[in-house]
Amino acid sequence: SQKIEQNSEALNIQEGKTATLTCNYTNYSPAYLQWYRQDPGRGPVFLLLIRENEKEKRKERLKVTFDTTLKQSLFHITASQPADSATYLCALRGDTGRRALTFGSGTRLQVQP
Amino acid sequence: DAGVIQSPRHEVTEMGQEVTLRCKPISGHDYLFWYRQTMMRGLELLIYFNNNVPIDDSGMPEDRFSAKMPNASFSNLKIQPSEPRDSAVYFCASSWAGGRSTEAFFGQGTRLTVV
Numbered sequence: 289s290q291k292i293e294q295n296s297e298a299l300n301i302q303e304g305k306t307a308t309l310t311c312n313y314t315n316y317s318p319a320y321l322q323w324y325r326q327d328p329g330r331g332p333v334f335l336l337l338i339r340e341n342e343k344e345k346r347k348e349r350l351k352v353t354f355d356t357t358l359k360q361s362l363f364h365i366t367a368s369q370p371a372d373s374a375t376y377l378c379a380l381r382g383d384t385g386r387r388a389l390t391f392g393s394g395t396r397l398q399v400q401p
Numbered sequence: 402d403a404g405v406i407q408s409p410r411h412e413v414t415e416m417g418q419e420v421t422l423r424c425k426p427i428s429g430h431d432y433l434f435w436y437r438q439t440m441m442r443g444l445e446l447l448i449y450f451n452n453n454v455p456i457d458d459s460g461m462p463e464d465r466f467s468a469k470m471p472n473a474s475f476s477n478l479k480i481q482p483s484e485p486r487d488s489a490v491y492f493c494a495s496s497w498a499g500g501r502s503t504e505a506f507f508g509q510g511t512r513l514t515v516v
Contacts, residue, residue, distance in 0.1 A: 331494070331508055381503075387432055392443070
């Protein structure tokens with residue numbers, strides 16, 4: 289069966305350090321993978337998309353890698369700040385032609401000042 | 402644009418009552434999605450529409466759930482009769498087929514509590 293796995297344990301890091309979150313998937317052949325941020329009481333907000341032919345994508349302090357051989361994406365936040373504290377979800381499209389995204393369960397990041 | 406608008410933000414109802422959740426997608430978007438989020442199961446797709454037509458409703462848990470999209474500006478999700486296990490946050494999202502990134506834009510959600 290298709291699965292998207294993210295570390296369910298919260299990640300606690302010190303301000304200024306780099307946070308690294310992992311997304312692993314099985315039985316998908318995604319053309320692209322997306323990352324979203326969700327704050328308490330709010331809907332997810334899109335951050336980045338990376339395509340299967342891209343190894344790495346950057347946006348300001350965010351960096352995403354995509355390894356289709358390992359079936360894994362890594363999401364990095366450099367120089368982390370307390371304002372980065374949130375839950376981060378990865379998302380894939382399922383079957384070819386199916387437009388809807390399937391989401392991982394998310395990893396909660398807590399950045400300590 | 403104001404983004405995806407959902408109403409109500411919070412709904413508390415008694416078991417057995419009908420519940421209606423409403424969504425206004427972003428103007429010009431041609432896909433609309435209904436998701437449900439719980440601690441146990443995360444964010445689950447219930448149903449999605451393309452150009453107001455339901456495409457995939459395989460995530461709708463049972464016949465008590467129904468969703469319609471009578472026009473491009475409105476969709477509703479009904480639960481009749483409601484049960485305590487339906488308690489969750491329900492999100493509506495929309496996207497645009499012409500967009501290269503195909504990102505989904507989410508509303509603020511409706512927190513449903515069935516007592």
